[in-house]
Amino acid sequence: MKAYKYLFLLFVSLGIVSCSDLEEEPVGLLTSPEDFFQTTDNIQTAVNGSLTHAINEKFWGRKLSVALMLRSDMVDLASNETRRVENNELTTLANNEMISEFWLKTYQGIAAANQAIHGAESVNVAADVKNPVTAQxxxxxxFYYFHLVRQFGDIPYIDVVITPENTAQMSTISKTPAAQVYENIIADLQFAKTWLPNTQASRAIPSKAAASSYLALVYLTMAGTNDAANFQKAFDEAQDVILNKGVYNLDLDPDFQNLFNADVIDSSIEPIFALDYNNFEAPNNGYDQIAPMTGIRGDDRNSGGGWSVAVPSLEVYTTWNAQDYRRAVSLDDGASIDGNLELYTNFTISGHQFAKNRPYIAKYTRFPGAFARGNARATSHNYSMMRYAEVLLIAAEAAVEINEPEFARTYLNEVRSRARMGGTTLSSGVEVSVAGSAEPADHIGTVTANDVLEERRLELAFEGKRWYDIVRRQLGTTVFSASGLEGIKPDFSPNDYLMPLPADELARNPNLLPNNPGY
Incomplete structure (x- = not known):
């Protein structure tokens, strides 16, 4: 098989255009990178090209984000496309196109990052001038490798620029053990933390706080269920962000709804690192489709409504405290924010034949901002990949494991306190003010890891976090049982904690065999 058929030859392309809150500058094929990289602006262009891949429909715009939702215990499927059914029922095959598409898009983002890192070596300026840019x-x-290693385990780790001279070598590359991938991720984030500034002009540009927050999450993930050393590291990194929140210009937004309101999110200081669509549409599907994927079919409230694809189970709604403002923000019951459980037996949510008669995800459909396309596509959302509330919960969970109960309770209750504050959201398409509530009440007594995981489930619902929590805490046998929110998933096995490496990639490079266990 000829070398040009391998995935890795695609790495010589930086990307399409830059992230929407960054300078927009088309980037083409770089046949001579050393000629291109002359200034820090050239490094920034390559960085922008890297981050652009993350807002593509094949990454966070639909494929990866929806796969993570479906594989969790909170989102069911209201359609019957095989590729989605496999993710929802945990029967995913190696030829699943959702996997192959976000696999490729992720590596393209990595390729562009590698171009920036190695291209920076040709930029003849002082380290303190170029390193803050290269650190991005x-x-x-x-960021990209952290997604890959959590999904697939052992993976090809590429940190060089692919050139015509080394494509043959790339065509025989083998898998790198997950432990080594994690070491490399930590090294990259430590470099980023050293050189990135405390704040940036946009939360779509990585900052020192973003690097430290991700280090905390990486250590928490590596800790699994019983690694005290990594729990301590996770706590230390998270607390560093918390103690320096003033320096980093971070805090909880007083209104939870603001985090999912494209019209006001730019002024919020809660996001730490975000993917910003900003009414942005680029070539090759560079736009956001989460709003229609999770929206109500036949609902005319936001430029065509949705497609009724990814829909929560009824139990997600009924088991969520009705006085918790986050439920009103996170879920749409088709009627009012107070809800009416009877409506699910005698009410059709929109009247459309394909609209499933359940509550819907509301985080991305109520305030999507301007659309670059019809049918609720290409929104202006900023998707928080990391926000301050999650840092508090990382610190709380790690504190439980290192026997720091006061910190665990303090940080958990800080998140709950914001949830009690109420705010302004939509009810039946009309903007309404929701008064503060006594719920969720402060946690009294000893906080357990399960308490924090449950708080993460509610606080971060439908944000692509829950599946990763299930995996790192090995919760599958519980959450996919008959008592789980979606009922029993009979095909679940511990092998499902890892996805299969894409079949076409294995066919191109037999050195990546065997596939993950169970596939």
Whole structure:
């Protein structure tokens, strides 16, 4: 098989255009990178190209984000496309096109980051001038690999620029053990933390706080269920962000709804690192489709409504405290924010034949901002990949495991306190003010890891976090049982904690065999 058929030859392309809150500059094929990289602006262009891949429909715009939702215990499927059914029922095959598409898009983002990192070596300026820019590329590379290693385990780790001279070598590359991938991720994030500034002009540009927050999450993930050393590291990194929140210009937004309101999110200081669509549409599907994927079919409230694809189970709604403002923000019951459980037996949510008669995800459909396309596509959302509330919960969970109960309770209750504040959201398409509530009440007594995981489930619902929590805490046998929110998933096995490596990639490079266990 000829070398040009391998995935890795695609790495010589930086990307399409830059992220929407960054300078927009088309980037083409770089046949001579050393000629291109002359200034820090050239490094920034390559970084922008790397992060652009993350807002593509094949990454966070639909494929990866929806796969993570479906594989969790909170989102069911209201359609019957095989590729989605496999993710929802945990029967995913190696030829699943959702996997192959976000696999490729992720590596393209990595390729562009590698171009920036190695291209920076040709820029003849002082380290303190170019490293703060190059550090963004180190962050981007870590960001992409962190997704890959959690999904697939052992993976090909590429940190060089692919050129015509080394394509033959790339065509025989083998898998790197997950432990080594994690070491490389940590090294990249530590470099980023050293050189990135405390704040940036946009939360779509990595900052020192973003690097430190991701280090905390990486250590928490590596800790699994019983690694005290990594729990301590996770706590230390998270607390560093918390103690320096003033320096980093971070805090909880007083209104939870603001985090999912494209019209006001730019003024919020809660996001730490975000993917910003900003009414942005680029070539090759560079736009957001989460709003229609999760929206109500036949609902005319936001430029065509949705497609009724990814829909929560009824139990997600009924088991969520009705006085918790986050439920009103996170879920749409088709009627009012107070809800009426009877409506699910005698009410059709929109009247459309394909609209499933359940509550819907509301985080991305109520305030999507301007659309670059009809049918609720290409929104203006900023998707928080990391926000301050999650840092508090990382610190709380790690504190439980290192026997720091006061910190665990303090940080958990800080998140709950914001949830009690109420705010302004939509009810039946009309903007309404929701008064503060006594719920969720402060946690009294000893906080357990399960308490924090449950708080993460509610606080971060439908944000692509729950599946990763299930995996790192090995919760599958519980959450996919008959008592789980979606009922029993009979095909679940511990092998499902890892996805299969894409079949076409294995066919191109037999050195990546065997596939993950169970596939």
């Amino acid at each position: 590329a180190y962050f981007a590379r870590a």
